[in-house]
Amino acid sequence: METTERRVLVVEDERAIADAVAARLRAEGLRVQIVGDGPSAVEAARHNPPDVIVLDVMLPGFDGLEVCRRIQAERPVPVLMLTARGEETDLLVGLAVGADDYMAKPFSMRELAARVHALLRRANKAAMIGHPAPRPGPPTLRFGDLEINQSERRVLRAGAEAHLTPTEFDLLVHLARTPRTVLPRERLLAEVWGWADVSGTRTVDSHIKGLRRKLGADLIRTVHGVGYALEVDR
Numbered sequence: 001m002e003t004t005e006r007r008v009l010v011v012e013d014e015r016a017i018a019d020a021v022a023a024r025l026r027a028e029g030l031r032v033q034i035v036g037d038g039p040s041a042v043e044a045a046r047h048n049p050p051d052v053i054v055l056d057v058m059l060p061g062f063d064g065l066e067v068c069r070r071i072q073a074e075r076p077v078p079v080l081m082l083t084a085r086g087e088e089t090d091l092l093v094g095l096a097v098g099a100d101d102y103m104a105k106p107f108s109m110r111e112l113a114a115r116v117h118a119l120l121r122r123a124n125k126a127a128m129i130g131h132p133a134p135r136p137g138p139p140t141l142r143f144g145d146l147e148i149n150q151s152e153r154r155v156l157r158a159g160a161e162a163h164l165t166p167t168e169f170d171l172l173v174h175l176a177r178t179p180r181t182v183l184p185r186e187r188l189l190a191e192v193w194g195w196a197d198v199s200g201t202r203t204v205d206s207h208i209k210g211l212r213r214k215l216g217a218d219l220i221r222t223v224h225g226v227g228y229a230l231e232v233d234r
Helices: 015-027 038-047 064-074 088-096 109-129 166-176 185-193 201-215
Strands: 007-011 031-035 052-056 079-083 101-104 140-143 146-149 154-157 160-162 220-223 227-230
Touching: 007 015, 007 038, 015 031, 015 052, 015 109, 031 038, 038 052, 038 064, 052 064, 052 109, 064 079, 064 088, 079 109, 088 201, 101 109, 101 201, 140 166, 146 166, 166 185, 166 201, 166 227, 185 201, 185 227, 201 220, 201 227
Parallel strands: 007 031, 007 052, 052 079, 079 101
Antiparallel strands: 140 146, 146 154, 154 160, 220 227
């Protein structure tokens, strides 16, 4: 469990939900600040920087997508988005502006706490060396017109750079380490997100859709009911 020094900013305008989330996270040994609108969230993140943000999409002032965009432009921070919407477009936009994960309402407090801890663990590993940990294997992976530079965390497709979120990059590298091998969603959750005891396969699906949108629909093959494979020559 993380120490009490780890800070979580909860941005939620429904007070009952905000209080319930805060109570659970405080019980997990985390320090929690609550704000209820977009402008207050940006100010709170600027003046009292959190380690993780739990961010509702629908907010007064301006919405969670704009909050995420503004905060990430100033200082990258892991973001778990909460949404009552079911539209895939909103989820993809959230990932595109820098969110690391999302949960749809209603949600399990136990699962939310587990996901917050997973984000903290990943951020802590990156902070230990000042940047995300290098992956095993060659520094640059090449498959046809796809180039993945692991040390610089850059991806090129047909010479054009694709701007991936940190989680999208980690997911792509994980698939690229065993090209044409189908990796189950549960394995990806455990090895990329660090979740060992919670469900969340739709999170994998949404990040895969983000990769396809940025790199092309032909790159990743879906095996229905199982998982995904990078569809390139070895």
